[in-house]
Amino acid sequence: xxxxxxxxxxxxxxxxxxxxxxxxxxxxxxxxxxxxxxxxxxxxxxxxxxxxxxxxxxxxxxxxxxxxxxxxxxxxxxxxxxxxxxxxxxxxxxxxxxxxxxxxxxxxxxxxxxxxxxxxxxxxxxxxxxxxxxxxxxxxxxxxxxxxxxxxxxxxxxxxxxxxxxxxxxxxxxxxxxxxxxxxxxxxxxxxxxxxxxxxxxxxxxxxxxxxxxxxxxxxxxxxxxxxxxxxxxxxxxxxxxxxxxxxxxxxxxxxxxxxxxxxxxxxxxxxx
Numbered sequence: 001x002x003x004x005x006x007x008x009x010x011x012x013x014x015x016x017x018x019x020x021x022x023x024x025x026x027x028x029x030x031x032x033x034x035x036x037x038x039x040x041x042x043x044x045x046x047x048x049x050x051x052x053x054x055x056x057x058x059x060x061x062x063x064x065x066x067x068x069x070x071x072x073x074x075x076x077x078x079x080x081x082x083x084x085x086x087x088x089x090x091x092x093x094x095x096x097x098x099x100x101x102x103x104x105x106x107x108x109x110x111x112x113x114x115x116x117x118x119x120x121x122x123x124x125x126x127x128x129x130x131x132x133x134x135x136x137x138x139x140x141x142x143x144x145x146x147x148x149x150x151x152x153x154x155x156x157x158x159x160x161x162x163x164x165x166x167x168x169x170x171x172x173x174x175x176x177x178x179x180x181x182x183x184x185x186x187x188x189x190x191x192x193x194x195x196x197x198x199x200x201x202x203x204x205x206x207x208x209x210x211x212x213x214x215x216x217x218x219x220x221x222x223x224x225x226x227x228x229x230x231x232x233x234x235x236x237x238x239x240x241x242x243x244x245x246x247x248x249x250x251x252x253x254x255x256x257x258x259x260x261x262x263x264x265x266x267x268x269x270x271x272x273x
Contacts, residue, residue, distance in 0.1 A: 017123065017124055018121040018122070018123050019040065019121065019122050019124075020043070020114050020115055020119045021040065021119055021120045021121075021122065021148050021151075021152070022113055022116040022117070022119040023119065023120075023152060024113065024116060025113070026120065026145075029141070029144075030145065030181075033141025034063070034074055034078075035081060036141060036144055036145055036148065037063055037140065037141050037144060038077055039085075040122075040127075040144065041054070041063075041078075042082070042110075043114070044124075045058070046110075050087075050107070050108040050109070050110060051106070051108065052104075052105065052106045052107075052108055053105055056075070056095065056098060056099070056100050056101075056102070057100050057101055060074065063140060063141075064133075064134070064140045075095050075096070078095060079093050079094070079095055085108050085110055085113070086106055086108065087107040087108060087109040088107065120151035120152040121151060122148070122151055126147075126201060129199045129200070129201050130143065130144065130201070138192060142184055142188055143192055143195060143196070145182055145184075146184075146189065146196070147192075147196060149171070149178075149182065150202065150224050153173075154169055154170060154171040154225070155168060155170060155171075156169060160231070164234050164238050164241075164242035165242045165245055165246065166246075167246070168240070168241075168242035168245075168246050169225055169229070169230065169234075170223045170224060170225045170239055170240065170242075170243040171224050171225075172221040172222060172223045172224070173221060174222065175189050175190070175222055193224075200227045201226070201227050202226065203225055203226075203227050203239075203240060204222065204223060204225075205240040206220050206222055206223065207220030207221045207222075207223055207247040207248075208220050208248055210248070210251045210252075210255075212255050213258075213259045218251070220244075220247065221247060223243045223244075223247075225239040225240055225243065226239075
């Protein structure tokens with residue numbers, strides 16, 4: 001790793017690019033939000049030769065932080081992340097010896113992780129919208145974690161012949177359960193949804209209430225879809241409408257299976273008697 005006095009070249013940022021975030025990285029990001037931000041920083045600031053050029057100032061701006069103590073932790077976490085993804089694993093990475101505006105260079109080795117399935121894809125347009133977020137309502141790491149989860153769990157139609165109703169491009173969840181899985185407060189989940197809707201990255205709706213064959217009412221899951229549909233013959237509203245129908249079918253199929261299994265157990269028990 002070396003310090004450069006000259007300015008970095010403009011081509012280090014890939015302009016039209018889908019950034020891959022493997023599920024493995026997402027799970028580590030739940031444990032440490034800084035890990036997810038740092039991974040995303042690395043993949044968005046490397047050049048086509050997998051060489052990372054950056055300054056501490058850029059890193060802090062990407063994290064959207066100004067607090068000195070928080071900066072110290074970001075540096076510690078970034079050193080660990082760079083050590084994991086550096087080409088030369090034996091080289092000690094010490095960011096403490098660099099000034100705020102010194103250009104730091106690291107050769108990377110992401111070949112074994114970047115396209116590891118399953119993975120979320122976030123393009124540069126979406127990244128730009130996320131970077132537009134400047135409020136202090138929620139931390140950037142939590143916002144990125146929620147959005148990555150949506151992109152990771154969102155259904156994707158691989159064939160243009162598949163209809164919206166057959167497989168809507170939605171992710172869905174119960175807010176309390178998702179908050180527990182992502183180590184967030186329920187209010188933070190609500191804030192993430194509000195921010196992403198305001199940034200025009202997602203549209204949302206709530207699935208229909210469902211009633212089981214034995215009369216138990218189940219509230220519908222919360223649904224998210226991309227604000228702009230991938231296909232010209234669709235839209236966010238159509239995806240959400242298709243999502244409601246899809247989740248209706250899914251619920252009734254499970255409920256039917258549950259009823260049949262219960263009837264089988266009842267008949268088997270009576271036969272034994």
